[in-house]
Amino acid sequence: MLLIKNGYCINSEKEGYFDILVDGNRIVKIDKDIEGGFDEIIDAKDCVVMPTFCNAHTHLAMSLFRGLADDLELMDWLNNHIFPAEAKYVNKDMVYICSKLSMLEGIRSATGCFGDMYFFEEEVARAAIEIGVRAIIGEGIIDFPTPDCKNPKEAVEKTKSLKEEFKNSELVKVSYAPHSTYTLSEDTLKMVANSLDENDIVQIHINESEREVELVKSQKGKRPLEVLNDAGLLTDRTFMAHCVATDDEEIELIKNKNAKVINVPQSNFKLASGIAPICKMVKIGIDVYIGTDGPASNNNLDMIEEIRTSSLVQKIKFGEKAMDSKTILKLASNFNGLFDGIGYLKEGNLADIAVVSLEGIESVPIYNPYSFIVYALNSRDVRDVIVNGRVILKNREFVDIDEEEVKFRVKELSKSLGGL
Ligand SMILES: [Zn+2]
Numbered sequence: 001m002l003l004i005k006n007g008y009c010i011n012s013e014k015e016g017y018f019d020i021l022v023d024g025n026r027i028v029k030i031d032k033d034i035e036g037g038f039d040e041i042i043d044a045k046d047c048v049v050m051p052t053f054c055n056a057h058t059h060l061a062m063s064l065f066r067g068l069a070d071d072l073e074l075m076d077w078l079n080n081h082i083f084p085a086e087a088k089y090v091n092k093d094m095v096y097i098c099s100k101l102s103m104l105e106g107i108r109s110a111t112g113c114f115g116d117m118y119f120f121e122e123e124v125a126r127a128a129i130e131i132g133v134r135a136i137i138g139e140g141i142i143d144f145p146t147p148d149c150k151n152p153k154e155a156v157e158k159t160k161s162l163k164e165e166f167k168n169s170e171l172v173k174v175s176y177a178p179h180s181t182y183t184l185s186e187d188t189l190k191m192v193a194n195s196l197d198e199n200d201i202v203q204i205h206i207n208e209s210e211r212e213v214e215l216v217k218s219q220k221g222k223r224p225l226e227v228l229n230d231a232g233l234l235t236d237r238t239f240m241a242h243c244v245a246t247d248d249e250e251i252e253l254i255k256n257k258n259a260k261v262i263n264v265p266q267s268n269f270k271l272a273s274g275i276a277p278i279c280k281m282v283k284i285g286i287d288v289y290i291g292t293d294g295p296a297s298n299n300n301l302d303m304i305e306e307i308r309t310s311s312l313v314q315k316i317k318f319g320e321k322a323m324d325s326k327t328i329l330k331l332a333s334n335f336n337g338l339f340d341g342i343g344y345l346k347e348g349n350l351a352d353i354a355v356v357s358l359e360g361i362e363s364v365p366i367y368n369p370y371s372f373i374v375y376a377l378n379s380r381d382v383r384d385v386i387v388n389g390r391v392i393l394k395n396r397e398f399v400d401i402d403e404e405e406v407k408f409r410v411k412e413l414s415k416s417l418g419g420l
Helices: 060-065 074-089 092-108 121-131 152-166 187-193 211-218 222-231 248-257 266-271 278-283 304-319 323-331 369-376 403-417
Strands: 002-009 014-023 026-031 039-045 047-051 053-058 111-118 136-140 170-178 201-206 238-242 259-264 288-290 351-358 382-387 389-396
Touching: 002 351, 026 201, 026 278, 039 152, 047 238, 047 323, 047 369, 053 170, 053 288, 053 304, 053 323, 060 074, 060 092, 060 111, 060 121, 060 403, 074 211, 074 403, 092 111, 092 121, 092 389, 111 121, 121 136, 121 152, 121 170, 121 351, 136 201, 136 259, 152 170, 152 288, 170 351, 187 222, 201 222, 222 248, 238 382, 259 278, 259 323, 266 304, 266 403, 288 304, 288 323, 304 369
Parallel strands: 002 039, 002 047, 053 111, 111 136, 136 170, 170 201, 201 238, 238 259, 259 288
Antiparallel strands: 002 014, 014 026, 047 351, 351 382, 382 389
């Protein structure tokens, strides 16, 4: 049993200074002065203890392309730089090691769960299981040959076999991942919809920019969300990244379908796409999550930065009360319905827990710990990370993971692309 002792618990059924007792992969007790014999004790004095974050939308393996093509608009970036680089450099080994690098980067900002869409997703799963983090993997379905599937039908078949392979995994869940309504025909989208079993999850990019909306209108005579809905893919199991160019009528439609939205602000800003109106969505009860998007469009996987940006930018567009610190922290910790029992410290819930040190200058003084985490915290303050009851980061060091080796291997790979 693992005891996390005397930390200040937030996003928790008991808020304040408490001990947390973990048995196996679950929180079994939150109380004062828990006694007994323990296998391991983490002293969390002068620390905030909270649920780990879920990076709900990313493309982990794109760490190889970090900084390769910057200061471009979405379609230029994608068509003229990223798609050609992927055709040339993406393979099994690259996905494995570059995803691993990204997971380690994410853990340093208290991330314990990743929503991923890419290629060779079995390698993302392998990296997640080896490191011990959660991942929702989605094999990219797109209307042209990908590095590992000749056509969308093959990608759908691969998704089915991944589902079978990981059906009993505690850490990995498998989703369908049609790329977008501009890279897929309506027939392909319908084919994906017809492949879904009742509880299947779908990840997709939607309404990333006004230009995307115009492109889809010119291709299909309707907006992306309408295309998705007509294909039968706008459901309560659909997780839509971006939703920037989304009007009030579409927000109502998302609400009526109980579809999910993932906010990825830094990527949206860097590609000059715009601001997603998430405060309007949260206000009417739409489930909104936070993600970094891939490291080629962000260019890092720091969820603490992403959470802060998510809150601040809503204020710029919608006023100072648009997004408070407690609300945004809850959005960033949850992945409702995917892994039940994460995102909230509670007896019986999964033990996905981060311990944040308060020894930094920026943590003096603290009046409101939610405000501290959202507006002042740095990822260097993240001290310990526990996922599924296992300590992965301890005193800022990875347990049983050779960080230097992972960095070295990605650096070596980058040399063929002109990396230093
Ligand atoms: Zn994306």
